[in-house]
Amino acid sequence: xxxxLEMATKVCDQVEVFSQDDQFNKVSYENAKLxxxxxxxxxxxxxxxxxxxxxxxxxxxxxxxxEELIENxxxxxxxxxxxxxxxxxxxxxxxxxxxxxxIDEISSTKLVDECNRITENWKENIKAEIYVSAxxxxxxxxxxxxxxxxxxxxxxxxxxxxxxxxPGGASGIIGSLxxxxxxxxxxxxxxxxxxxxxxxxxxxxxxxGKMKVLFMPASLNIITRRxxxxxxxxxxxxxASPIKDKIGQKIFSDKLxxxxxxxxxxxxxxTAFDNEGVPTSKLLLVENGILKSFYNDLDYAQKLGVxxxxxxxxxxxxxxxxxxxxxxxxxxGATSFEEMIKxxxxxxxxxxxxxxxxxxILNGDYSVGLNPGLYVENGEIIGRVKDAxxxxxxxxxxxxxxAVENKPHNVGSxxxxxxxxxxxxxxx
Amino acid sequence: xxxxxHFVVYTPQIGGVRDKMTGIHTLHEIIYKLFxxxxxxxxxxxxxxxxxxxSNSSADYTDIRYEDKTTTNIGFSGKxxxxxxxxxxxxxxxxxLKKGGFATITFTKESDAIKALKIAEENAELLSRHIKKPIxxxxxxxxxxxxSPKLNEDPRKISLEEKLELxxxxxxxxxxxxxxxxxxxxxxxxxxxxxxxxxxGSEINENLITVGTLAGLTSKDGSLxxxxxxxxxxxxxxxxxxxxxxxxxNKTKIVLDxxxxxxxxxxxxNCILNPSLAGVFAHEAFGHFSEADIIEGLPAMxxxxxxxQKMGMEKLNIIDDATMPNQLGFYKYDDEGVSVRKVHLIKxxxxxxxxxxxxxAAEFGEPISGHMIAEDYRFAPIIRMGNIYIEAGDTTLDxxxxxxxxxxxxxxxxxxxxxxxxxxxxxxxxxxxxxxKKAGMIRDLNISGNLYQTLNxxxxxxxxxxxxxxxxxxxxxNNFRSSKxxxxxxxxxxxxxxx
Numbered sequence: 001x002x003x004x005l006e007m008a009t010k011v012c013d014q015v016e017v018f019s020q021d022d023q024f025n026k027v028s029y030e031n032a033k034l035x036x037x038x039x040x041x042x043x044x045x046x047x048x049x050x051x052x053x054x055x056x057x058x059x060x061x062x063x064x065x066x067e068e069l070i071e072n073x074x075x076x077x078x079x080x081x082x083x084x085x086x087x088x089x090x091x092x093x094x095x096x097x098x099x100x101x102x103i104d105e106i107s108s109t110k111l112v113d114e115c116n117r118i119t120e121n122w123k124e125n126i127k128a129e130i131y132v133s134a135x136x137x138x139x140x141x142x143x144x145x146x147x148x149x150x151x152x153x154x155x156x157x158x159x160x161x162x163x164x165x166x167p168g169g170a171s172g173i174i175g176s177l178x179x180x181x182x183x184x185x186x187x188x189x190x191x192x193x194x195x196x197x198x199x200x201x202x203x204x205x206x207x208x209g210k211m212k213v214l215f216m217p218a219s220l221n222i223i224t225r226r227x228x229x230x231x232x233x234x235x236x237x238x239x240a241s242p243i244k245d246k247i248g249q250k251i252f253s254d255k256l257x258x259x260x261x262x263x264x265x266x267x268x269x270x271t272a273f274d275n276e277g278v279p280t281s282k283l284l285l286v287e288n289g290i291l292k293s294f295y296n297d298l299d300y301a302q303k304l305g306v307x308x309x310x311x312x313x314x315x316x317x318x319x320x321x322x323x324x325x326x327x328x329x330x331x332x333g334a335t336s337f338e339e340m341i342k343x344x345x346x347x348x349x350x351x352x353x354x355x356x357x358x359x360x361i362l363n364g365d366y367s368v369g370l371n372p373g374l375y376v377e378n379g380e381i382i383g384r385v386k387d388a389x390x391x392x393x394x395x396x397x398x399x400x401x402x403a404v405e406n407k408p409h410n411v412g413s414x415x416x417x418x419x420x421x422x423x424x425x426x427x428x
Numbered sequence: 429x430x431x432x433x434h435f436v437v438y439t440p441q442i443g444g445v446r447d448k449m450t451g452i453h454t455l456h457e458i459i460y461k462l463f464x465x466x467x468x469x470x471x472x473x474x475x476x477x478x479x480x481x482x483s484n485s486s487a488d489y490t491d492i493r494y495e496d497k498t499t500t501n502i503g504f505s506g507k508x509x510x511x512x513x514x515x516x517x518x519x520x521x522x523x524x525l526k527k528g529g530f531a532t533i534t535f536t537k538e539s540d541a542i543k544a545l546k547i548a549e550e551n552a553e554l555l556s557r558h559i560k561k562p563i564x565x566x567x568x569x570x571x572x573x574x575x576s577p578k579l580n581e582d583p584r585k586i587s588l589e590e591k592l593e594l595x596x597x598x599x600x601x602x603x604x605x606x607x608x609x610x611x612x613x614x615x616x617x618x619x620x621x622x623x624x625x626x627x628x629g630s631e632i633n634e635n636l637i638t639v640g641t642l643a644g645l646t647s648k649d650g651s652l653x654x655x656x657x658x659x660x661x662x663x664x665x666x667x668x669x670x671x672x673x674x675x676x677x678n679k680t681k682i683v684l685d686x687x688x689x690x691x692x693x694x695x696x697x698n699c700i701l702n703p704s705l706a707g708v709f710a711h712e713a714f715g716h717f718s719e720a721d722i723i724e725g726l727p728a729m730x731x732x733x734x735x736x737q738k739m740g741m742e743k744l745n746i747i748d749d750a751t752m753p754n755q756l757g758f759y760k761y762d763d764e765g766v767s768v769r770k771v772h773l774i775k776x777x778x779x780x781x782x783x784x785x786x787x788x789a790a791e792f793g794e795p796i797s798g799h800m801i802a803e804d805y806r807f808a809p810i811i812r813m814g815n816i817y818i819e820a821g822d823t824t825l826d827x828x829x830x831x832x833x834x835x836x837x838x839x840x841x842x843x844x845x846x847x848x849x850x851x852x853x854x855x856x857x858x859x860x861x862x863x864x865k866k867a868g869m870i871r872d873l874n875i876s877g878n879l880y881q882t883l884n885x886x887x888x889x890x891x892x893x894x895x896x897x898x899x900x901x902x903x904x905x906n907n908f909r910s911s912k913x914x915x916x917x918x919x920x921x922x923x924x925x926x927x
Contacts, residue, residue, distance in 0.1 A: 061536050
């Protein structure tokens, strides 16, 4: 890789070499039976160059032909993609422990045993169609540039995803676990899921209207996805954000504080640098309802004339960096999940939703199917709602927060459940 | 390891329309033949290499797929070009069946092949120790074939500069208007050269060439933002992305009009869906449940979805036909070497067929269909739809509006999702219909429904038909070539979300 950097530096002004190496192993149970084991290992290298203010990019699987990779990147300069940003120079970075060596000891057999343990525990207790999967993922990243950077990152990820599906429908109660090393799925998580499942066995059809909706962590991405589209520097630059001019203003309920927290290596995928080599730090997006900042990558930071925030991430090695709010956290509140349910006179607990990706995302609008929702009346769960939708606008909904759960759930991001008021519900 | 890169431009099955016009056909034919010999040799070398790898397997069945994938991407964000370039990557997928356990592995380095094979075999044996019912693969023919589609303008013969200029031209159309806040205009072509070998003796080389352009347009008035999509993908050449000016003009006008449209009020409506949405409806509301790997592990749904089950009215016919030439979802062999066939999923309202892998066909005791498709070398195949559509009926659009009376007319797809018996999908725009006439534009159209009910609520099927030019499906992997179509349809009692 150093040789590639040296060779490219001879013909370009700025050069960045990014390599990624992935190892993945996943065991899946369907209907309480072992169904699949899938493994994957791959490697790739991307070359990003800047020459005479123009950006070039190319990627490859291996370094068999450095010349060809450089040639492809040089060829792409002809498109004249303007790039006036400067790659960062080397800095001393904090030591982040994103890798746990015990990940290497998690064999397929161990994953099968854990899935089996969870499944067997449930099989006795519940009339659900049980889906369980568990996986290990090890990612190695190396980033070099011709301003002295040679950073590496190695991260381990053990994950489990469990579903108790209501027979006949394939929607159900879900649970997940994300950790740097093997962690058993706990009995208390299991019990909470069983409790909710049992409430959901009865089907109810509440009347349409505005009501309270308790978003469980896995469904809150409907709201965060829209908010993160509005705080992305790309939307700001393109004049495509409804909150473009609202820094310093109160846009949400004061119960909401939202930030990114990349350096906390208690959680998976912590990192001291983003995929462009910019040092990361905690970034407050919203503090007690007040909009504090937007997140960016090198390109959009330069375009907007602001300091890079260290949010230039790639989807994989072959993608170009793009502003992404990884390591998202919504600050926990003071109310337990049970207390939140007690606060609902008439409303829905949204377990998971369908269609989070469709609709007018930039405007903040959402309109999603319940997958499923549980109906609550006078603080008691009455049953499960099918064939219904909830609709709103994230910028409006986030103003009406009644309570934030006192516990973060690690669903990739760290997100508590949030209870909102005044959300539209449409049923049959 | 790139065995095919240097001759991709000269794939022999590709006709030489332009060459004929310039009178160099004979010379072209000579070059053609020379390269044909070269290609055949290179192809044989590849097959031999793959056969050698799987000869190390001690499994009962082994297959291996190698792909070279060359992607060209051009992208504009607003006025600015942000992406341009062509890159090739490659990799392998191995699948093994051993003692009744089935496991898959994907890898990118040829030097990892033996290690990968060993891991897959170990995992298959581990599976076999934990399952009661051994996995079987349905029988299929041994196939030896090399296939490339006939192209109307090969994208590999079009320069990057010409592709850029075309994309720039399309991107500039909406940007003339002050209220267009931004655009996201993309051109892509993806060339997948696939080599499949299995331990039963099949050797298949098939090339899939996908070309597309897609423009997302965003309009803005104060803090209100509206968006819409315009695009055209195809499996049979660069001609699919030419002449899009009028489409983009029309969509620009609509996204500007949407700034003045009324948000729809939530509730239950009788709705006419245009062909683009009828296709998405067929895909989301029903198609996914005809994929046997979805219902395989859902015993209650599987019990309900028996062949012979009544699903809708007698005039309802839903078909998946990946053999439709020139359509986006076209292919000849799937990624487990099975020749794809046309499947009647619903015939005269009755569930009559299903999309299968060799594994699910054996499990269900139903005929194989050839629907195991992978996004590329990074993935083992899963069951996917090819070209799914609702067959045209006999009602004119005027008659349909008359029949609707009061309700909604919803136009063009904007994403959808299926989860179990429920589905949602979005419409790009629509109109309130009063007494059979358009009475105002509406926006924010998202529909939800139930598999078992909504098919029964299809009341009228139009006599027109369009197979969509924009494709895609995100079931675990992206499949740009998932194509949907149909006529206008009238459905009763659809739940439409709204404030």
